Amino acid sequence: EPEVTQTPSHQVTQMGQEVILRCVPISNHLYFYWYRQILGQKVEFLVSFYNNEISEKSEIFDDQFSVERPDGSNFTLKIRSTKLEDSAMYFCASTRQASGEKLFFGSGTQLSVL
Amino acid sequence: RKEVEQDPGPFNVPEGATVAFNCTYSNSASQSFFWYRQDCRKEPKLLMSVYSSGNEDGRFTAQLNRASQYISLLIRDSKLSDSATYLCVVTFGAGNNRKLIWGLGTSLAVNP
Numbered sequence: 001e002p003e004v005t006q007t008p009s010h011q012v013t014q015m016g017q018e019v020i021l022r023c024v025p026i027s028n029h030l031y032f033y034w035y036r037q038i039l040g041q042k043v044e045f046l047v048s049f050y051n052n053e054i055s056e057k058s059e060i061f062d063d064q065f066s067v068e069r070p071d072g073s074n075f076t077l078k079i080r081s082t083k084l085e086d087s088a089m090y091f092c093a094s095t096r097q098a099s100g101e102k103l104f105f106g107s108g109t110q111l112s113v114l
Numbered sequence: 115r116k117e118v119e120q121d122p123g124p125f126n127v128p129e130g131a132t133v134a135f136n137c138t139y140s141n142s143a144s145q146s147f148f149w150y151r152q153d154c155r156k157e158p159k160l161l162m163s164v165y166s167s168g169n170e171d172g173r174f175t176a177q178l179n180r181a182s183q184y185i186s187l188l189i190r191d192s193k194l195s196d197s198a199t200y201l202c203v204v205t206f207g208a209g210n211n212r213k214l215i216w217g218l219g220t221s222l223a224v225n226p
Contacts, residue, residue, distance in 0.1 A: 042218040043158060043201065091157055105157035
């Protein structure tokens with residue numbers, strides 16, 4: 001089965017530093033998402049991306065966050081100045097159709113902000 | 115009332131037991147319903163969609179009750195490998211405006 005790939009699997013950074021989390025969605029998928037999950041809490045939507053632009057973002061996705069699809073395969077999440085509360089597991093997901101039932105998730109990047 | 119609410123558990127059951135989870139949702143306009151499974155510190159994976167007529171996949175049965183706004187998941191003959199967190203997901207809207215609302219999850223531990 002095709003997979004969504006995320007790198008790195010773990011990222012440790014100092015507060016205030018910039019981080020870039022990388023994702024390679026499934027090749028024929030058109031809709032891309034970032035979610036995060038703080039340890040012990042629920043999966044939280046950050047942003048959805050379609051046709052090279054953000055289609056929706058949550059309150060969490062403030063000016064410190066940005067997404068890019070710099071080429072035909074990568075989909076990145078940048079956090080400009082990390083805060084302690086950004087520590088979480090970040091999941092990338094993709095789907096072929098917006099109304100598609102199945103979200104394909106990557107295995108996640110565990111971000112630890114010290 | 116939370117948009118999607120689940121009993122967090124944990125549910126501790128012996129192998130072979132039957133266990134059922136409920137999930138309630140607040141938005142009556144919700145359109146699609148899913149159960150995802152999440153293993154510890156892993157990504158969520160779709161377990162099954164939930165249809166109005168109910169659906170079954172092996173040992174797993176999902177039901178939807180629109181009138182009472184809840185969905186359920188029944189696991190029969192539970193296995194050790196069923197130990198995981200089960201996430202209820204509810205959607206509303208269509209196309210690019212489709213929103214997925216995730217529950218907190220119900221933790222299941224199947225014991226030998």
